[in-house]
Amino acid sequence: MSKQITVFAPATVANVGPGFDIFGFALEGIGDTISISETDTGEISITGGKHCESIPVDPKLNVAGVAVQAMFDEAGKTGAGVHLHIEKNIIPGSGLGSSASSASGAVAGVNMLLDLGFSSQELIRFAMIGEGAGGSTPHADNVAPCLLGGFTIVRSYDPLDVIRLPEIPELHVAIVHPQLEVKTSVSKKMLKREIDMKTATLQWGNIAGMVTGLLTKDYELISRSMEDHVAVPVRSMMIPGYDSIIQIAQDSNAIGASISGSGPSIFGFCKTGTEAKMLTGRFGEVFEELDIEYNLYVSKINPKGVSV
């Protein structure tokens, strides 16, 4: 009988206010479930279940396939055969790291199944290669929290250096996913290529504030540091209702709210699950009124990352 494993790879929120391209955290309950079996075909094959209709099953085009292939290439496992069956419980294109979940879950699962012995930092590198196959520049701000869990910082790409914050305060996340199409590749092109030094300095003040707030469990400081002067001013223009959502988060005494990744999902941080639940309800009303379909999620920060 062939070996088999099923992993859950969480959805993730990247950028997280000021941390454009460097901050990210993992969610609970939302993400990909990937069943992986060893086969004797000598090839990687993929099938997709729920919410995978728009995803290519050709392993050379699928982010999970490309990621696993990169890992096989490095391991010298050219003749290995695996079959991946991917199920998603959230629609791709939400801005919640859907392709990162597939790529990360696949490499973490195959690494375990075939006992390849790669470290988390190495898996991040393979998952990044996979994610790059989805059309965007390889980046790690979704794959890192997906694989490591918790709140992560991509300090550097060359060499790759990902830090996982050892301890963060209790945070409950309210998420609304308005069903608007925002392509990450298009969204990236809208951003300025240069920023003035004054804006950059504001941004790094908030980054330093955010990290300090998280590590010292200072909700007020996290709240003050959530502003982003780089991506949100541009990306929020593509999300109808964004300003109302931010206003509601402020009025509800949420810690802060911002765009998840390149959108269209928006998240808010709350101190309790009850507050986060109430906040999603009010987020929903905004899109109800705009007559835009939406999904709501409430989650804590997932400390584990990919799990069996």
Add this chain to the structure above:
Amino acid sequence: MSKQITVFAPATVANVGPGFDIFGFALEGIGDTISISETDTGEISITGGKHCESIPVDPKLNVAGVAVQAMFDEAGKTGAGVHLHIEKNIIPGSGLGSSASSASGAVAGVNMLLDLGFSSQELIRFAMIGEGAGGSTPHADNVAPCLLGGFTIVRSYDPLDVIRLPEIPELHVAIVHPQLEVKTSVSKKMLKREIDMKTATLQWGNIAGMVTGLLTKDYELISRSMEDHVAVPVRSMMIPGYDSIIQIAQDSNAIGASISGSGPSIFGFCKTGTEAKMLTGRFGEVFEELDIEYNLYVSKINPKGVSV
């Protein structure tokens, strides 16, 4: 008999690697000693002692005078008279926050002497106004650590929001001050007004890494995060011997080294006082060979800031 107080206002290191315009820390033993007396002249008067030859004593031009005047204006103390006698144990223009020491020490001292009741955050604001009189844009990355002690972050100027890290690891600082003239105002003009997004992202990765390293007492992470892509590449060109100093710091297994403020002083972080002392010795050899006069200092991080 008139009231009198003498305060010590420490020298400070600003920027500290990647934290251009936001990071700073206070030193021990180096700085200004300011003797302040209440007078019945209804005016601010200033005299200077050691190393104050180049400093204007006109209170409208002296950073300490301007800072105290700003505080008097806000307190409604228009008729108050104080005399400040300033002594420095380090030459101004070193890049170790000499004018910030004078401005901070003066407002902190007068605040205590006349029992004006201003908070540290308010004193930072007055000291900034004073420092601005020295020809540079008012900034807080020297006055904040001088007043608060420890390692500080200027998160925001509008509103002013300064964070003092609650705990940092033991750090010993090796400092060399080569006696070259570097005017902060000129040095600021040499910096680019815009930076590309890729550089900015690298910079905030290091800022996040530095704060995490300090708060989790991870010397390795502090070391990896010390690189600056914004100011050091430009400012180091004005400091002969800079590259040798950095090489020596690396060879000596120092945690890291960088320019203090806008230079010309260079500092290195070490884990022990013995290492820091050895490192300054080797720093000195570089300038000995270049036939440039220099001063050496070894200091811990001063947790107190301005003290009586």
